[in-house]
Amino acid sequence: MKNRTPLEAWTARKIGVDGETFTRDELNRYQLQRLRDTIRMAYQHSPFYRNLLQDDYETEINCLTDFNRFPFTTAGDIRDHALKLLCVSQDDISRVVTLNSSGTTGKAKRIYFTAADQALTIDFFRYGMAAVVEKGDRVLILFPGERPDSLGELLATALKRLGVEPIPHGVVYDIPATLEIMTREKIDCLVGIPTQILALARYADNVGMSLRLKSALLSSDYVPDAITHELERLWGCQIFDHYGMTELGLGGGTECSVQSGYHLHEADFYFEIIDPLTGEVLPAGQEGEVVVTTLTRQGMPLVRYRTGDISRFLMKLCRCGTLLQRLAKITSRKNKRVWINKNQHFTMADLDEALFVVDRVIDFTAVVDNTRQATILTISAVMVGQPGEDTECVLSKALNAVPTIQQARQAGKLAVSINTVCCEGNLVLRTAKRAIVELNDGKSDDIFS
Secondary structure, eight states: OOOOOHHHHHHHHHHTSOTTSOOHHHHHHHHHHHHHHHHHHHHHHOHHHHHHTTTTTTOOOOSGGGGGGSOOBOHHHHHHHHHHHOSSOGGGEEEEEEEOOSSSSOOOEEEEEEHHHHHHHHHHHHHHHTTTOOTTOEEEEOSOOSSTTOHHHHHHHHHHHTTOEEEEOOSOSBHHHHHHHHHHTTOOEEEEOHHHHHHHHHHHHHTTOOOOOSEEEEOSSOOOHHHHHHHHHHHOOEEEEEEEOGGGTTOEEEOOTTOSSEEEOTTTEEEEEEOTTTOOBOOTTOOEEEEEEESSOSSSOOSSEEEEEEEOEEOSOOTTOOOSOEEOOOOEETTOOEEEETTEEEOHHHHHHHHTTSTTEEEEEEEESOSSSOOEEEEEEEEESOOOTTHHHHHHHHHTTSHHHHHHHHTTSOEEEEEEEEESSBOOOOOSOOOOEEOBTTBOSOSOO
């Protein structure tokens, strides 16, 4: 048996119980009280929640299932009513994060945090990273860290508290320069965006540069198994996945050394899985949409926030032995599926697993003419070094690893177009999460040029 995730002992301390005898019942009682407190605070201090909860505020929450009756908060609510969700004065807000739509249009979401909310994030990073690094390690942080309370700075603060040396870097633009820093600074661990870390590994391999790491944590986007396996092969290190989103203060869950699902941050969040269509809470183990309620947030608490992520709770006990709930890897978002017909679809995750196994691919964009019933799929792949004469053919064949795509192509219902772009060492940063793009009037501005 592996060591239990460090999140468990930390969770026990946060809820005020003995970590040696910590039980699930104690955690459930803590969450029940925190849910009551959150509803009370939201109703009393947030104009938005006073209106949303007016019909349910008097509902007694005697058990966790009673919470199922309360209404949901959506991304649209945040976009349209952000200031009305606040439970504190704007003077008490220390950081505001603006999240632009992943498309070319759409109102941005603004997320507000107090200093205490930011402190919660640092604390979570500290204990989440404890499974990834050891005292004395040197960690290269490939996230923006120039601004106060930015992701990179919060992570650096957390690592210092672990006795780990953070090396701020920022996102990768110049691959050779970043690889030189890794060598010069004798880096043990990387933390960054999956495709950027893959680009470093495949570029180094292509130029014959030998590197070895102890670990890497991938975050900010879906982590394909194909990328995990390639990094393990090239660098001989453990790859850890992280689940979080800005709306949750960047926390959510992290893998332990067993690397079998996200151990959830249950002292600060209450997680549910619902049917995306009906909103009904699903039996444990069934796949559905992840819904999260903040339990300790002060500035902008969220009640039953619909994340749009599709996953399920893992029912078997993790081999590390923790009692914390585990969430399976996020495989898709409810509104990001491309339909071939009314019964068959594919997702960006499907494309990731098919295309990232192809040698020297470090990124790609996918564009369809219609997400409701696509007939044309265009792939633009970024390669390390010059593509070979058969590269586009190899990529085309790789797509057939996705059964719905293979079947649709064979039936003549889906045409595929593939082009490649050579990466000579510089990367183009895309701020939005990678997603399949739908053509708008025959045009898309998310294709590599």
